[in-house]
Amino acid sequence: MAAPHQRETRRLIRGEAPAATVPPSRNGSPTRIVQSRPPSITIPDEQAQTQSRHYRQFPKKHHPQKTIDQFWATFTSKEPGKPFSVLPDNGYAKRAAAQTPTGVKNVLASYGEARASCEAKVAKIVKECMRTNQKYTDPHFNIEADFRRWGSERHFSDCLMGLLDDRTQLRPASVKRVEDIFEKPQFFIEGATASDVRQGKEGDCWFMSALCTLSNKEGLLESVCVARDEKVGVYGFVFHRDGEWISEVIDDKLYLIKEDFNEATLERNKWLELQNRTSPEEEYRTVMQTGSRALYFAQCSDPNETWLPLLEKAFAKAHGDYAALESGFVGEGIEDLTGGVTTELYSTDILDKEKFWKEELMNVNKEFLFGCGTMGGKHGERNGILEKHAYSIMEAREVGGKRLLKLRNPWGNTEWRGAWSDGAKEWTPEWMKLLDHQFGDDGVFWISYSDLLRNYQHFDRTRLFGQDWTVTQQWTSLNVPWSVDYLDTKFKFTLTKQSEVIIVLSQIDERYFRGLEGQYEFHLQFRLHKDDEDEYIVRSNQSYYMKRSVTTELQLEPGDYTVLLKIVAKRYPEDPTVEEVIAKTCQFRREKLLRIGLSYDLANAKGGFRELEAEKIEAETADRRKKRKETAMKMHQARVTLHKKQKLRTLKMNWKKQEKALKKMTEAAEKQARQEKSDKREQEKRERQEKHDPLEKRIEEFKFDEPEGLGIAVNGNGHFHTGEAVKPPQRTETPEQMPLSSPPIGPPRPRTDTWTHQSAMKQAVRPSQSRSISSGSPFVGATPGSNMPRRDTLTIAPPVPIHSPGFGMPGIQVHKPSLSDGGGPTLSDISDDDLSWDSELDDPSDSETDNPPQQQNDAYNYPNHQHKSPKPSNDDDDDEFGRDPWNAVCVVGLRVYSRDSELRIDVERGNGALRNGDAYLEDQQRGLDVDDASKDPSREPVSPSSGKGEGRGYAERSLMGVVLGGRG
Template structure:
């Protein structure tokens, strides 16, 4: 026996838990290709563009942009830009020195005042926009006479042994300086003017295809703080050791000489050229953090105006030929190298990131100082910008390869100064990448042109291209570069670009050469070759990558407009000046072409409007023609119908011979029972009650269907009045309803049009009775909402009122000619009024997927919008060379203004900007 609880549960089973009904998956019917097309339409903006101006009403940047050359740009001597910048820098230094002597003040740089910036904790000279401040930072600032006991700019000229890196990751820049020190006058070409007494120094750097000047004062950052700003622990130590002159001793130990500098310093305690040059380089880029990390080849470009090519040891085809190029170091080329470029791609221990492979630091820049081939040995002299840390393999200091003979041949001395010798085979094995920078002298000429291009997500050759024309056969170096965003760090946006180009000769199908691809350096790509005279096209292929977590220029402006006003103005000005190069200015030829295209578009629009107007006029004319034909058919059929009915009445009267026939017909109508008004379908051969009472005709045709007489169209008022004034002598049999109110059934049509009474002796009483009955019938007809035909109610207003019975002498075919007019007209009008264009049924069957409420609007709210400012430089020796920017024609770009692939440059050009 089961337990009571179990029995109860058995007798009253618990209801099964209802399963949670999952919401049905929304199935969309759509064409697959259409969904993909609409995704890309949302993904890419229809209004591509780039922020070209950060500051409001930047007159200086706009003035510089207005000076940009339009149309064809001809060549000039490569060093002309340098000579102009150096002359301007010298003039500015002289003017500042003269003014400072007049007021008896040392020069204070108002645009890069590192002392007040540090003491007010602004850090505008240390950190870029959006930069997180470093925990370590300099503690004080002093002028050069307060730091060095016997300061000199150069002791024995600029040498690589002078270079020592400070607390900044600018080894790439210092390595470039080491390379420059091996070639005479390269460093002097950068340091163009100075007045050490006043404390003003002028330098020039190469930026985006032209030389710029930078002027600084003589203030430098120090590691230690001032005596009165130092901690009590530091003061206590010096008080104990030097009680009388503790402050003087503190400054002597912590704030005197090159070792006291926070950033780069010379190995000599009194030499100043390196820290001042580093400060000028940092100011040119905005702050010290902007020069933290980079590539030696790019730094050499900034210091010499050369062109750098990135080379990987795994890509060297002919090692002997590569050695021949290295042998030209310090003459035609400058070389630098780096080890372990991809050592950390699998996430190796970061703690050992500065570990050494045979004491060669990974991810660190070295400069090649010298290349020698002696007694079959290929040896290279390499330097570490740290000033310490050397190679420990063959030909390192103290190795067995060194003999007194080799020491004398190579003029080498042992010591941990960062310089060492290494064999060519070990160099290729230990170092993974090389930067080769070609130098240009007065025998080279240059021409360049800049523009802005829209970069689609799918990389392909851009519609905008450069046309290069040479007049003589000459060696050429072609460089495609983008703006150096290091100068406006923080405002570079979310997109990065990789450049490629292809050189074609006009009239030939195959390309001549393609640019050498870079893995690390993305600022420029280049190629060098010899070309015959002719016209060539440079086709650009730009690959963009987006980092959506980075701030946009608008975000940076919002975050810094209140707290870092001066820094935003400084960086924004650098941004505006750089992007002024990419502002497209319309040439006369482009203006004429644009005006011609606008005229064509206006003519086409006018022609289209005229065609639409003609089409509307034709449609109205056809509609009016149909209306007139319809009215004519109505009038003709109504006239024919009335004529036949009048003839039937006259024939009926003649047959009866007297007016009494009319009275008999009226009595017959009155004798019809009210139940007969409800018309039903009778089976063939069965005589209805109405047929028994009607001697003149039947209401049903041969098929058993009721015969319906339509109401005639309304007549003009004049005809109506004329008909009302005519006396009614009689009516055909069965055309007037009986006097009693009907309940159901199909009512007879009112004979609103009566023929002229031809019987002069008709009885007046009969006429009055007929008119009264007609009025009663009309009132009853208005009160009935619907009639029943075969059991289905039919509204009176939607169909012509059928007649209860037709005269026996009026055949159904006679009425059908008029009754079918409505259906005939509707069929004809439906064909004539049908729209000329019908929507594709597939579009209705497959609705747009973008109409759903749960669609992802990520790309629609923030679509792809990549625009790159690029410039082409062509170096050549012989003849003349010119560059022209060839943009898509207006006709090609204006085919579809909503096309997502339309370039930003085309829209700017169409606006005449």
């Protein structure tokens, strides 16, 4: 059987489609290929039976729900998080975290700060170079030194290749300064225009299209190139990154297509083969290395204009290397150059195409800037329109009932070949003059509105902001679970006046630290609620390809609003983690790792990880306090339980001792009865003899000594009166001094009250009724719990009056419990109300150490307590999720653009402290979307009397009317 075909899934670099097309002069750029798990192979039944008979052992089966619960328990990391700093002792990231913007600012305030910083940098560099009489060389992006070392000392280039790249298709041949390339270099020649832009060997058509779009609005490109000194060779630019502007400074060295004459081999030999060359080296340089056409990357159409290649170099330096510019979207490029907000639109999703034309496309180069691209195909072309390629919309006109748009291909060639294309039949001299159009292979062409919507599926609409707009932003980091739902962490903002509001939820731009992205990719969504309303107001626009941010625009009334977040994480387990990349590159690519790592640290500093660490420590402290309290309560409960057991044990021991004493007393009573019978016979014998003895002798013999300590008296009739019983000797120790685990030693002292033969016989016949003792039994005085006073008092029941058995014999009395006692101990015998938990006294003190309490063998001071150590966890080595669990953490920020200068944003983590009624509001806000398939099955039951149930009642009545044949 042939091996099954393995399906390949591609992890596209952000923005790879639709704008990943490069000019025909270079090959397509490589993409990462991730092998998906191969499909299972079907085994014939006979073979399967044969295999099943072999030594395969299946694990012990559990309940299916338990198995699933165990799987999810190991699927997610117990300690979620991401490295927020990859460089050791990075003080720059700490300062960046402290300076993260949070308050209300004018939209242009950050731009003004970055511009001033850039101008100061350039001025300082110029002053330094003038002092040393040297042209400026950028030590942090020295493409010449890097080019010299590439190939001779190392197999990689830090300025051309990414952190993890080991090969590249970018192969420039030499590096020279601007003055050595251009005969009469000028930064701008008659300003920056779209016709100046020519894409080079880099696959950054999205960035080139963004530059073409900016050139249509006067002053936008000039605001990006803020400072320069062409003599010294230093240039300063500003770019918008993660909600704020940054500045970048570069030198004037650029890559060339051809080698230098002295270093060329084949080219030089071919050149020298030609005759009549008086100065072959100078002529070679003039032809091969002079003017814009000699540049390897982007170039201006004018041979002496320099702004485009220098701007592209500054943008590459800001992102770490030229390879980072591969693939993107026009809207993202416009955002990076203007600070605007881009919304992704899909042509098939436009509801009112008439409104889209009049209110949006007709405002191009005014309120909005537009880019467009195609989605399908494989880098081919359809009627002159390149697939997966980016275009800029330069102009929209409605003339004579015709709706036409002017587009530009950043390549500078390859144009639309349909209606209104160059040379089409629609063009007349009047239309040529009216639209100011000229034919030529310059990449500029006109297309009708209907053909635009038919041939371009993707639109990037970027809103521009003026001086009257303010922006407020807040950043945080979130742990993204595998299950997709709205998160507990949310943003809240307060609007003080009615205003048009643009809400942007974005994540940090990973293009700035390619190679350290990790294994997770995130797609953002959000939902807007007003706090005093049950239903949400609006959801963010659906993003198809642009993952960096999602937006929505609407008019809002004053009030408090909540933004719920939903983040979908996708994992690529074949990609290396941040830790693995650092371990792999720290030795061989130290300079590159330092540069990219610093960019990574500065970006992730916005996530407030250090604040989260403080919150985590505080939460761990609270958790330890909670565990200490639980442990103290368990110890208390165990102490109470053991105390009750000890008392019951003591009672049982005393019961046994009483039973033994009762048995002895019963035997003594029987012995006494026999003795009485023998004495009676002797007495009768003496009486018979006394009849014959003298009276004096009889009286003298009648005298006897009364026993001591019996507490009895003899009446005239020869019987004993009832006296006070003799109390048994008491222990001298207090209950607190008596040991808990030591029962009373020695037999109990028998009662010395009087005893009758009849009562003794009754107790002997019914011993079961004599085994129990009342709460006042003297034998309850055993050992209470440690440091706990005895609540029961030892009392002795008054003796029962009985008759004496005869002269000279002491009586014995045994207390007989009544039937109401139940023959056993009552609750008062073993109750421990004095051991009740007191939260004020027994709670662990806040001053106690935060370290977890150490387990001790005698932690509870129980003589028979055995400490059970926790069972070691049995990790399954074959469990891939247990070894590498789900751990997705995303840094996100919310920006709110409005005309309210007092708007503020707060981050609320978890449910927090809910006010009255907030719990219901919390549940309502986090509910499912109205179009979710699980909305109805999971909804709350609605009372028929409430307003929400009216629709249901109406539906039921309507259905009943249909069933009854339409009767009302």
